[in-house]
Amino acid sequence: MEWINNDRRSAWMRAMRAGLAAGALAVTCAIAAPAQAQADKMTPIAIPAQPKAIELGTGALPGATAAESWHSQYGSVFARNVTVATLTPFLPDPAKATGAAVIVAPGGGFRTLSMENEGWQVAQALADRGVAAFVLKYRLNQTPADMAGFERSMTEMFANTARNPRPNPEQAIAGLAPQIADARAAFALVRGRAAEWHVDPDRIGMVGFSAGAMLTMATTLAGQDAKPAFIGTIYGSLAPVTVPADAPPLFVALAADDPFFANGGFGLIESWRSAKRPVEFHLYEQGGHGFGMYQKTTTSTGWFDAFARWMGMHGLLKPASASPGS
Numbered sequence: 001m002e003w004i005n006n007d008r009r010s011a012w013m014r015a016m017r018a019g020l021a022a023g024a025l026a027v028t029c030a031i032a033a034p035a036q037a038q039a040d041k042m043t044p045i046a047i048p049a050q051p052k053a054i055e056l057g058t059g060a061l062p063g064a065t066a067a068e069s070w071h072s073q074y075g076s077v078f079a080r081n082v083t084v085a086t087l088t089p090f091l092p093d094p095a096k097a098t099g100a101a102v103i104v105a106p107g108g109g110f111r112t113l114s115m116e117n118e119g120w121q122v123a124q125a126l127a128d129r130g131v132a133a134f135v136l137k138y139r140l141n142q143t144p145a146d147m148a149g150f151e152r153s154m155t156e157m158f159a160n161t162a163r164n165p166r167p168n169p170e171q172a173i174a175g176l177a178p179q180i181a182d183a184r185a186a187f188a189l190v191r192g193r194a195a196e197w198h199v200d201p202d203r204i205g206m207v208g209f210s211a212g213a214m215l216t217m218a219t220t221l222a223g224q225d226a227k228p229a230f231i232g233t234i235y236g237s238l239a240p241v242t243v244p245a246d247a248p249p250l251f252v253a254l255a256a257d258d259p260f261f262a263n264g265g266f267g268l269i270e271s272w273r274s275a276k277r278p279v280e281f282h283l284y285e286q287g288g289h290g291f292g293m294y295q296k297t298t299t300s301t302g303w304f305d306a307f308a309r310w311m312g313m314h315g316l317l318k319p320a321s322a323s324p325g326s
Helices: 006-017 021-031 034-040 116-128 147-163 169-192 211-221 267-274 299-313
Strands: 043-045 069-073 076-080 086-090 101-105 132-137 204-209 231-234 250-255 279-284
Touching: 076 116, 086 116, 086 169, 101 116, 101 169, 101 211, 116 132, 116 299, 132 169, 169 204, 169 211, 204 211, 211 231, 250 267, 250 299, 267 279, 279 299
Parallel strands: 101 132, 101 204, 204 231, 231 250, 250 279
Antiparallel strands: 043 069, 069 076, 086 132
């Protein structure tokens, strides 16, 4: 979720906890340099061409009335009111394809999707490493069609988030039925076209950001047929969960100054360890929330390289025939 700039997010959250959400937005705008203020502004844009996007066949979001729309912010692009789920492949050069694949789930509070910073750029970076990547544009909760109404709805959501306990992935499963169905369909599509895309159907994982991390964990815990071979949750919930006996290896990255998830303990890590399942946890001193692929001066910028090394440790950056057992 990237409603405010990472470098000002913690100050904004403190003000919001004091019940000054509207004032915080005004202060944020007042202290920003003109160029930064312009970058922070949500600006409607035309829906980008997505010629490689494949509809997942999960149907239109029930009861949806607002049409999909996009906007730019922070030099990136975001989708909202997504009513039809799609999957966009980013395939590596066949000469260096490893056979591993990753479903990439952007975040945005289930109201918007950070398609560039947490989607396309992540997928391209994976493809550059020889890993087939697939950006999941999952269906979203409806928001006001007009930009002003959407901005107000996001301010209210973050105010409530600051005051109320966050649900853990197990609690969220029932309310994420459309999104989990989209994730399951994504796994089914990649496995169904594995030969065409040079993917090993037994080495398909999932990585998610914020709400996408919640979806990644919920998809894993829901069982059924997705069965990711490995998962990554980037600035997602660390609430404890009941870990399946066959839970996949887990990679977790979070900044210690994350305003949403950094102060609730490390239950998720402890759950995985207690179940004797593989887990790697990176707690960065700084980075805020929503850092994704943005290049920052904080060490949180190194999360992707750490994730790639972790995949390599599990033999996922080489063809299966050349990979050691993980």
